[in-house]
Structure formats: structure tokens, C-alpha cells
Amino acid sequence: MSVLELVETSTQSLSIQSTNxxxxxxxxxxxxxxxxxxxxxxxxxxxxxxxxxxxxxxxxxxxxxxxxxxxxxxxxxxxxxxxxxxxxxxxxxxxxxxxxxxxxxxxxxxxxxxxxxxxxxxxxxxxxxxxxxxxxxxxxxxxxxxxxxxxxxxxxxxxxxxxxxxxxxxxxxxxxxxxxxxxxxxxxxxxxxxxxxxxxxxxxxxxxxxxxxxxxxxxxxxxxxxxxxxxxxxxxxxxxxxxxxxxxxQQDHKDYALFAAPHASISPEDHMIGFYASTLVKDGGTLQVGIGSLSSALTYSTLLRHRQNSLYKQLMKDLQVEQKFPICKTVGDTEAFEEGLYGCSELMVDGFMHLYNAGVLKREVFEDLTIQTLLNKKKITTQVTISTLLILQDHNAISTVLTRNDVDYLKRIGVFKPSVEFTDGLLHIGEQSFAGNLKNAEALQWITKYCLGETLTGGVVMHGAFFIGPKDFYDALNNMSDADHKKFCMTSVNYVNDLYDHFIGNQQLKQAQRKHARFINSAMMVTLNGSAISDALENGQVVSGVGGQYNFVAQSHQMPDSRSIMKLRSCAVRNGKLKSNILFNYGHTTIPRQLRDIVITEYGIADLRSKPDHVVYTELIKISDSRFQQELLDKAKAAGKVAKDYEIPAEFRNNTPESIAKLYKKYTQKEVFGPFPFGCSFTEQELQLGKALKSLKSKTASRKGKMQCLWQAVTAPKPSQTVAPLLKRMGLDNPKNLQEHITKRLLTAELSK
Structure with missing residues (x-):
């Protein structure tokens, strides 16, 4: 609720009367x-x-x-x-x-x-x-x-x-x-x-x-x-x-622009991670996400599920999601969103705006525990009828014979119109008046005709603690209508990130709002015992920070219908060498193994909660890259965590980039996925150059790679009409020294492929 709605103007000096x-x-x-x-x-x-x-x-x-x-x-x-x-x-x-x-x-x-x-x-x-x-x-x-x-x-x-x-x-x-x-x-x-x-x-x-x-x-x-x-x-x-x-x-002052995060590209692997995560999102539930391409990928697949449901289900069939990962049937949904989602996330990213505009982020929550509980139990809806009034009376939220406090309450939540007044024990609206006795049939007819509002008021679809995003996200927030703005509530991080009582709302209210919560976060690495590494390296160097991740994971374990979901890419290049992000062990932990729950890579979903160690280990091996599976399995067996005769099922042995690329190509031909589905901050030239520079950086990370690239540079063709403008953009059209000549040849070779 805005403080402007609570301004008292009856005295000379304006005072803001707020419940805050x-x-x-x-x-x-x-x-x-x-x-x-x-x-x-x-x-x-x-x-x-x-x-x-x-x-x-x-x-x-x-x-x-x-x-x-x-x-x-x-x-x-x-x-x-x-x-x-x-x-x-x-x-x-x-x-x-x-x-x-x-x-x-x-x-x-x-x-x-x-x-x-x-x-x-x-x-x-x-x-x-x-x-x-x-x-x-x-x-x-x-x-x-x-x-x-x-x-x-x-x-x-x-x-x-x-x-x-x-x-x-x-x-x-x-x-x-x-x-x-x-x-x-x-x-x-x-x-x-x-x-x-x-x-x-x-x-x-x-x-x-x-x-x-x-x-x-x-x-x-x-x-x-x-x-x-x-x-x-x-x-x-x-x-x-x-x-x-x-x-x-100051005269003629102009405020500086806000720092805007450019749109991140979404890789095929990221899209697969986002797709698997979207199968676990429950209609009528709660969503928390982080920043970056994995968050954007989840948003994209959630929109795909809602807008192109038959195509979404075909992709599920191609990936054999229900057969290989049955958790999606018990925890998630596959249909379009009817009840919709409520966002409860420390970071409000632009993805929430995309979901709101698509009609996915639409489940309203309220700051009144009685209202929220009745909505959850489907005793009432946000549409106001005379039944809404009677059910509130049945649950002792209001008296049978309405009082001034009852009327004020009903007006505040939208059950009564703002114009309804209460004087001398009677309800008044315009020239009409009647006794507010809910046991009286005539009174109920009169209230239905004159007093009832249309919808509950004060509902929000999003609680967030801070936001950052691309320019078009800020533009969208600036251009929202007043009615839309009231649906988004930036609030205390302590209200959003945990369940403890807070001056804005107590634990009962928070838990009632956050039904079927999916707290979806990202990790850098996961160990086979289910521990997650998200903030730092084993040598103590900090990459980012714990932030809210621990709190979201902890609260997911406090609510019976909520789940913690940890996303990560199955492998990464570290120190010039491809390594698995699913490890046997690691010298640092952000989320301890006792809080393990669901882990997702581009190869699928591992359901770890309440499982014994041998299942946890094998479930994570199943969604690791096949180039590392046997090594992980051998270590697990050597430690006695997995039976000596265990074999990785055949359907999980094809976890390769090639399998991802094949499926990705099939669906990009159907205009699904793509690197920049929500817009691109780069020009076409910058995209070409960025791809080439990224490839060169990867190839030259090792001594062998450097030698191969240098040989290709020696044999590189003369820059074509397509390549020449790109070299000019990089200031390499007229190299001035040996280093620039070599760089020009390296880049020419890469751009000519």
C-alpha cells in the first residue's frame, strides 16, 4: 500500500498515517x-x-x-x-x-x-x-x-x-x-x-x-x-x-543514467538447463530466480510452456523428461499457467516483467493472513461476491452485525466500495442506508446491490528486495501504469529471504503467500555428496558472495510443498582445461550436503532430497558430462559410496555437447530458443567479433592451442570484403607493429571460418 493512500488532510500540517x-x-x-x-x-x-x-x-x-x-x-x-x-x-x-x-x-x-x-x-x-x-x-x-x-x-x-x-x-x-x-x-x-x-x-x-x-x-x-x-x-x-x-x-541539471546490465546471450546448454527447471515450476506457485543467462533461459522456457504448450510437450517427449526424471510429474507441471505464479525473489530481474506481460506472473498475494489463507484453500477468489462477505464472517474476520472497524476493514481489502460509510449503526452509500446485519436476507440483498466492490484490493504479484537489468527493463518499470505498479512491491530483504517474523509480515503470512515455492539458484560446482559451491574457491578466494542463497535454500526446507533447485553447467574450462563441475569432493562449500535437494544440468534433473548417499552420488553422475562420468563413478566406488557392480544406465551415457547441439538445431529450425530471445545489446559486427575473440581466447589457453592458432595465422587468406570491415572496427586494418600483424592474421583466420 502506498503511503499516499494514507495521507490525513484534516489538519493544517499534513501527516502520513501509515501502518509501516x-x-x-x-x-x-x-x-x-x-x-x-x-x-x-x-x-x-x-x-x-x-x-x-x-x-x-x-x-x-x-x-x-x-x-x-x-x-x-x-x-x-x-x-x-x-x-x-x-x-x-x-x-x-x-x-x-x-x-x-x-x-x-x-x-x-x-x-x-x-x-x-x-x-x-x-x-x-x-x-x-x-x-x-x-x-x-x-x-x-x-x-x-x-x-x-x-x-x-x-x-x-x-x-x-x-x-x-x-x-x-x-x-x-x-x-x-x-x-x-x-x-x-x-x-x-x-x-x-x-x-x-x-x-x-x-x-x-x-x-x-x-x-x-x-x-x-x-x-x-x-x-x-x-x-x-x-x-x-x-x-x-x-x-x-x-x-x-x-x-x-540547480538550473539545467540533468541526472546521470543508471547502470544497465546488457542482455546476456543464452547458450544451448543454458537453454536446456532452463527448460528442465521450467518443468518443476508449479502452476499457482511461487518463483525465485537469480541473475544471468541461466535465469533468462528459465524465463524463456516458462514462456514457451505457456504460449506454445504443444511444442513444449514435444520437446519434453524428445528429451524423455518424464521417463528419465519422474520428479517433474510429482513436483512440477507441464500445462499452460491458469492460476499463474507469484514472484518472491531478492533480485527482481527483467524476466519477471516478461512473465507478467505474458500473463504468467499473475497470482496475487495479500498482506492479510485470513484473506491469503482463504484464497489458498480456494474458499474465495479475488473476485468479490456476497459469498466473500459471508465466508469472512464464518471465519470470524468480521462480526455478524457489522461494526465501524469491520466496515473500514472491508473497504481496505476491496470487499466494500470506498464510498460506503458507517454511521449510527447503519451502512450508508449516497442517500441509501441499511442495517449491516449479515443474518438478515434483506440486508444481504441491499449490500449486494449497493456496497460490494468488484475485486480484492492490495494484492501484489511480486515481492523483491533490489533490481538491476537492461535498459528496456528500466523503461518498462518507468512506463508501467499506476495499476501495474501497485502489483510490484519492493521490500525488505529480510521479508523476502527468510520466514522469520518481520515488521512487514510474520512467518504465518509469508508461508501462506509462498505456497509451492521454487527457489531456483545457480552454483559453480556441486560435489557428489550434494554440497553446492556458489561463492568462493577452495583456496579461499571469493568469486561473489553468499548473498541470499543460503536463506532461500534453508526456507525451502521449512515449507512442506517447497523445493530448492540448484542449476549449474555440467563442465567448464578452468586453467585452459575442460573440467567437470560435478566433482567428487571440493575444499569449500556454500550449501552443505544436509540441505541438498534438486540439482539441474543441461543433461537433466537429480532429485537428492531425503535420498541415501548411494542414490545421491549416482543421480548426480547421471546428469554429469559423459566425458567425466566413469572417473566420478570410479572415485565413488573406491570410497565405498556406490556399489562395486553399479553401472550407469544406458540412457544416461550420451551426455555430450553433440547430443545437445543436435536437439538444439532441431528446435532452432522451429524458431525456438536462440541466443538473444529478449533482445540484444550488441551490433551484428560486435556479435561476429565477440564470437571470434571468445573462440581465440579458448583455443590459445593452452600451449598446443597457441601453436595451432599461430599456424592457422601463417596460412590465413587475405581478408575478404566481409572480414575487412571487422578488422577496421578492431583498428587492425593498418597494423603498426609485429604484434598487430600477428593479431590481424589470427583474427582473419578465425573470422574466415
Missing amino acids: PIEKSIGNIKPPAELIAHPDELVDSIIAHVGKNIVLGLPLAIGKPIAFVNALYQRAKSDPSISLSIETGISLEKPVGKNSLERQFLKPFVDREFANVPDLDYILDLRKGAVPDNIAINEFFFKAGSFLNSPQQQNYTSTNYTHAVRDLLDKGVNVVAQLVAKRTINGVTTYSLCSNSDLALDFAPVMDELQKNGTNVAMVAEVNTNMPFMQNHAEVADNVFDLVLDQNL
Whole structure:
């Protein structure tokens, strides 16, 4: 519910009456935030308020207030008397090539796709090793792979996303800042936490309490008009923040663009993983997904199931899904979505918008436990009838003889029209009035004729904690109608990621909303005992972070009809050599074996929950790449985890890239799948060059591969009319030295294939 719907205008000073404890705790005691037009002035105010020892808490990804952060960083950089510690996660940075060839490829793309997107100064200095001693940058989640083999590994804090506020407070955070959107309606200004309600909703009441106790802390916002204004829990009063940087107060100011993640290509293997995952999604259920191509692949196959169901079922038949992986019959569905899905995901990706527009993401959940329970039991629907009223009375949600509180409640949930009034024990609408006795047949007829609303109100189809995505995703959020916006609720990460009681909703409500939940996450590797490796390597180097994965896995085991699904590619090239991602053992674990459940690769589904070890081991071997199956089986037998006479069934011995390619080709000819089903951020030239550069990088990863490529370069033909423009795009049309001549020949050979 938007706070604007709860504005009380009966007194001279407008006050926002909200059920949100943040606003209730702050109330009218705290004045509206001070507006500041210039970043440097905001820095001055912060130093005056909290002093020169600043511990700055920032949200993930695009929620960082870059103008303020850069101004504060530069002030601390120029003034060693300031101690600045930045506590955050996912500090986004534009793509930068590792060599001259990659840089030449990326520059036009970056100039185009990241136009007017500012850099974070502290990241630029971090890459150069130029952060001064009085400044520290600590992160609890890295952008995947961004700080491998970096000194920044020493500044990583391992924590669950749900514990981030606690951990930042333990570190002494005294300034919390983020990017917001702003709007004023009928003289009332509110701010939207937009992409990052995740931590701010939990920080605000704590920071307010610290202020009341005399601690010098500050909640800071930076306005950016490009931010989609999200409503519901994300919309807060103008006194939630202490200081607001609004550079639009300056004449002719233009806000910077948001960092947008380009559309990721979906490989044939990713499509197969997404397809298998889609068979486990239950109509009428709940969906959580992560970011990246595996998430996009799941979205695509879910849409395929809904829109082209006969073709979807043919693909299931070709893959023998039901015969080889019977779990899809007990856990999932194969039909188009009638009841639809509800999204409950810490990260709201663009896939949820595609599902919403297709009519798949449409199951509404409500903040009222009685309503949600009755909907789950199919006692009522979202369509209001007189039966809705009587069933609420039967379940003691309202009295037989309606009271003022009953009428207010019925209006709030949409059972009664907003125009219904209650005075002197009578229901009033216009000039009509009648007693609200639900045992009286005449009263029920009158209520049916004059009072009933059409549908329940306040339902949402999506709860998310933060979002990031491509440009068209931000455009879609900005262009949504008001009615559509009310269906999407950005909220606290603690509300989304676990089942514990929270000020927004208790465990009973959360569990009622999240029926048939499918918490679908990605892993880098899985061991044969069912442990998942998702965040770090066995040498201790952190690839990304735990984030919310552990919480989602844990809550899936707390609800009887929910499942945790872990997706991963069966193998990967590491250190120039192809290796299995299903391993016998590994020296690091993100998700322990006792929380094992469902694992999916491009070769199928392994159902591990409640299974003894010998089944767990063999089920995972069945969905591993056949080039590694025997080695895995031999190790399992040697450890006594699998019977000596066990043989891999014949139907699981053809797990090869060739089998995937054959099936993929068959369906691409039917215009199914494809690398960019949701749009492409690259030009045709860039796609050709990207494919060639990726192939060269893979081939030259080993000494043997380098020698073969050099030989092909020596024998490469003269650049054709097709290849010549691509070489020019890479600045290799007129090579200036021996290195460029060799590179030109290497690229010519690869592009000429």
C-alpha cells in the first residue's frame, strides 16, 4: 500500500498515517529532510553532523548515490584527517578489456551502452591501487569474478544478505545513503527506495532510534529522475531521510543514467538447463530466480510452456523428461499457467516483467493472513461476491452485525466500495442506508446491490528486495501504469529471504503467500555428496558472495510443498582445461550436503532430497558430462559410496555437447530458443567479433592451442570484403607493429571460418 493512500488532510500540517513501523516510529516528530542542491554541500553537512570519522553504508548495485559518494570520496582523498570506511556490496563498473584487443572491441560498445553513466571513483582507484590509507572499501558481495587475485579479497565480509544491516551496524555505520526517486502529489512529497528497499527499510527505524538516543548518524538520499518510482513498501515519507541531495534544484541539471546490465546471450546448454527447471515450476506457485543467462533461459522456457504448450510437450517427449526424471510429474507441471505464479525473489530481474506481460506472473498475494489463507484453500477468489462477505464472517474476520472497524476493514481489502460509510449503526452509500446485519436476507440483498466492490484490493504479484537489468527493463518499470505498479512491491530483504517474523509480515503470512515455492539458484560446482559451491574457491578466494542463497535454500526446507533447485553447467574450462563441475569432493562449500535437494544440468534433473548417499552420488553422475562420468563413478566406488557392480544406465551415457547441439538445431529450425530471445545489446559486427575473440581466447589457453592458432595465422587468406570491415572496427586494418600483424592474421583466420 502506498503511503499516499494514507495521507490525513484534516489538519493544517499534513501527516502520513501509515501502518509501516518505520513511519510510525518517526511520525510527525521528525521534520522533513533538508534539501541540498550540490554534492559538496552535502559532504559539508555530513561532516558537520557526524564528524570526520565516517562509516558509510551503501546498498547493492544501482542504488548507490554516485554523485554524493564520489564527492565524499574525493574530500577524504584530499583531506587525510578524514577517516572514511565504505561498507557495501556489488560495486558496478563498466567493462574494461584485459588487453589492447579486448579494449578496442569494448570501447565503442561501452561508449554507446554506458553513455552518461558515471564511474565510482573509489573503484577506479581500487583498480589502480591508489586508494589512500585513510580510506577503506569493504564489500559483503562482489560482482561475480571481479576481484579474483586482488588485494580486495582481504576486505571481503562473509555474511548472509539478511544479516547485512546487523553487520554494518556492528562496524559502526553512521551514514546510510542511497539513490531514490521523488514525487510530489497534492503538495505531499514522498521518496521511493526504488531499486533498493532491501536494507533501507530495516536501517531507517534503527538509525532513527540511534538519533533519539543522542548518536550522531544520518540517513541520506540522492534523487535521480531516471529511477523508476516504485510504490507500496518502497514509498516512504519525506522525513525518513535527514538530508536529500536533489541536484535538480540547480538550473539545467540533468541526472546521470543508471547502470544497465546488457542482455546476456543464452547458450544451448543454458537453454536446456532452463527448460528442465521450467518443468518443476508449479502452476499457482511461487518463483525465485537469480541473475544471468541461466535465469533468462528459465524465463524463456516458462514462456514457451505457456504460449506454445504443444511444442513444449514435444520437446519434453524428445528429451524423455518424464521417463528419465519422474520428479517433474510429482513436483512440477507441464500445462499452460491458469492460476499463474507469484514472484518472491531478492533480485527482481527483467524476466519477471516478461512473465507478467505474458500473463504468467499473475497470482496475487495479500498482506492479510485470513484473506491469503482463504484464497489458498480456494474458499474465495479475488473476485468479490456476497459469498466473500459471508465466508469472512464464518471465519470470524468480521462480526455478524457489522461494526465501524469491520466496515473500514472491508473497504481496505476491496470487499466494500470506498464510498460506503458507517454511521449510527447503519451502512450508508449516497442517500441509501441499511442495517449491516449479515443474518438478515434483506440486508444481504441491499449490500449486494449497493456496497460490494468488484475485486480484492492490495494484492501484489511480486515481492523483491533490489533490481538491476537492461535498459528496456528500466523503461518498462518507468512506463508501467499506476495499476501495474501497485502489483510490484519492493521490500525488505529480510521479508523476502527468510520466514522469520518481520515488521512487514510474520512467518504465518509469508508461508501462506509462498505456497509451492521454487527457489531456483545457480552454483559453480556441486560435489557428489550434494554440497553446492556458489561463492568462493577452495583456496579461499571469493568469486561473489553468499548473498541470499543460503536463506532461500534453508526456507525451502521449512515449507512442506517447497523445493530448492540448484542449476549449474555440467563442465567448464578452468586453467585452459575442460573440467567437470560435478566433482567428487571440493575444499569449500556454500550449501552443505544436509540441505541438498534438486540439482539441474543441461543433461537433466537429480532429485537428492531425503535420498541415501548411494542414490545421491549416482543421480548426480547421471546428469554429469559423459566425458567425466566413469572417473566420478570410479572415485565413488573406491570410497565405498556406490556399489562395486553399479553401472550407469544406458540412457544416461550420451551426455555430450553433440547430443545437445543436435536437439538444439532441431528446435532452432522451429524458431525456438536462440541466443538473444529478449533482445540484444550488441551490433551484428560486435556479435561476429565477440564470437571470434571468445573462440581465440579458448583455443590459445593452452600451449598446443597457441601453436595451432599461430599456424592457422601463417596460412590465413587475405581478408575478404566481409572480414575487412571487422578488422577496421578492431583498428587492425593498418597494423603498426609485429604484434598487430600477428593479431590481424589470427583474427582473419578465425573470422574466415
